[in-house]
Amino acid sequence: MGKFSGLSRMGFKTGIVYRAHFFVSLIKIPLTLVVFFYLWRSIFMFSGEEIIQGYTFAEMFIYYVLSMLVGTLIYCDVDAWMNEGIKDGDVVGDFLRPVTYMKQLFCQYFGLRELTFLIEVIPIMVVSLFFLNVPLPSLLFGMLFILAVFLAILLNYFFTFCVGLTAFWLKEIQGIRRVKTAVMAFLEGALIPLTFFPLIFQSVFKYLPFQYLRFVPINIFLEKYALSEVVVLLSIQTVWILIFFFIAKTVFKLAFRKFAGAGI
Amino acid sequence: MVVNHLRVHWEYLKVALSTAMEYKINFIIQVLAMVFNDVVWIIFWLIFFNRFQNVGGWVLGDMLMLYAIITLSYGLSSVFFGNRNRIAEIVNQGKLDFYLALPKNVLFHVLISRSSFYGLGDVVFGIILAFIVLSLASLSLFLILVLASTSILLSVAILSGSLAFFFGNAEATSRNIFMGTLSLASYPLSVYQGVTKFILLTIIPAGFISGVPVELLKSFNAQWFWLTIGFVVLIFSIATFVFYRGLKKYESGNLMYVRT
């Protein structure tokens, strides 16, 4: 266990050095919420509907508050770290530690999550509870929400690690990361709840990994699912974690061989 | 003068392009990513207007117009003033000394001495969008408004970048102010109300970047047109003033920031 706590402590401490980054989000998050607040208020007023695509105005706003919360918690730019390390060659420092590369980065990412939780997520939670009147789910759904977010943290890591592995071949993956960010913002449900898509799309999304990062945890919190549905969704989420874990493991072997100049 | 400037610029563009070619697949993907990113937003609004037809008095065509203006002004400013978002970095890392040594307008030279090749993707995308939604009659007004909105974007970049003169390490903050303003400008102006709307037309100039131009193209209003032009002149003067105020501080060596 010592190995892992040591590495996650490094992630935590590096995060403290770059704490300015966190203060920026103190402006960014309220600003985004203001935009969505006005956008949806105007829509609800113009359309005169009480419920739009399954959400009341209050729920819609809470959706975005939760989206900020979950998004902050699962934020992962391990692919950018990998890209840097591979480009300047410092990745060899990681290869000289007696821990697999995937575990090392995971521990650092997890340490950074702990810091994020303390200095970013707790303030969001406090403000949401006391000033925005966010209603709490039942204990059961509350627990399921926490579980879903925890799984989302894992899922996002293994997915991002897979994206980062491409850097071993391409050296520079800014472009890929941009595409990833754009697609994810959409398919996670960060821009708009996925219920706005045609039903066929929604049934496809169910079997893609992305909605399990944001949309599903949020809707568990809002108790939009029956318990049996939640069980199915969490199972699919778990399957995706395993899939990306195995892809990451297998492709890393190839990536390492490529890095170490095998087969020449 | 103009020809000379363009020639210098072509050199910067060539450098940017050669660097990009070094990572060939990334280069192709990055160009596609620029367009793709814009497409995702368009799809977002397509879905939106498919459901509502009308958001705060705006229809899909208005939204596309807004994107045409934003992508064009964003793209043009990154191609021609590629250092737009790097002012804070340049100040902070002491790279300004290089420009101070040149017998040229410091601010102007800082801005143009880099070209972001990828901005061309935005420019092309904006032109295509404009072709779809713009009527020939309003072309000249459209061009004037794009120039106005490019100038406001530049002013915001200069203002936020100049923070570095006064607070040292302001790279992340400066970038976020710029991107935040841009994201506020990416929604219909009409949804904002009351105080928020007032703020967006004053302190945070997001309204003048996109919202007001779209309203003007929908139905021309001389008063708002001249207000926009007046605002451009005002904010650009303020931005230049603040930059040179900061520069004075920089030159007199009062900067507390020490580089090792």
Add this chain to the structure above:
Amino acid sequence: MTSIITVKNLKKVYKTHTRKEGLSNAIKSLFNRKYEYKQALKGISFEIEEGEIVGFIGPNGAGKSTTIKALSGFLYPTSGEVVSLGFTPWKDRVDYVANLGVVLGQKAQLWWDLPAIDTFYLSKDVYGIKESTFKSRLNFMVKLLDLEKVMHTPVRDMSLGERMKCKLVAALLHNPKLVLLDEPSIGLDVIAKDKFRDFIKLVNKKYKTTFIITTHDMQEIERLCKKIIIINNGQIVYDGLLKDIKKKYLSNKFIDVKLETKGEKFKLRYCKVVEQNEYEIKIEVNTTKIKVKEVINSLLSNYDVADILISDPPIETIIQQIFRSKDGKV
């Protein structure tokens, strides 16, 4: 004595793409890349025994780094065999590196934004070092290398030399059996170099740690290594004791003299004047025939000397000499 590393017929070929300058060539390279093959190692074999300090020398691009990389576990050779500490480095990387310490001169191995002490504590956890052992080892090293204060400042604010010393500590904390040092003295001043070398000697004696050191610096080799391996052009040209090669090829020394006032032409037996102008003389001395002291005495009595510098011939010269000898072998 048992051998800790066995390398057999190790070969490595690199593939790189070439590109000419200019924009049009950049675009061309997008579609059509030309590749070049470079043989970095042409089948080298050697053995290293436990507790040795081995100097690995050769000019740039000779294959030193490639060998170090293969021994560090992040290079797949084209062919050949390496058994180090009982492992094949590139196959059993994770288990293998637990007993390995590596210092790469050019790469960042410390956490850039954090004080070095944090990296040390990371080593403690990652290698599972006991608290008491960790404390005593750290104190021992930190004191010897003068790092007590420095290790609390962020690595990015350190000087090159301080960083290098900290890297060495990080690489040694877990008491590895084998330590690879790639150009370790880059950026160190003369005093720091001395401390650095004494320290390596001490660790080697105290813990029987095996060291492999690559360097350009002949003095460093002389101070540290009994055994040296000289590599050139991907081939080993010498593998043996330093004193043997010294007898044969390091018999010459260079003396650079700066003069206060103009001097006559220099002449002395067993000395060759390489270069002489009004205020400078460069002499090559055959030390098997004449003592350096004698030469200097002669210089001091005949000239108004401002400064004297005595140096060894550069490593490239020695290698050239070896090649000039009959079959390229010693």
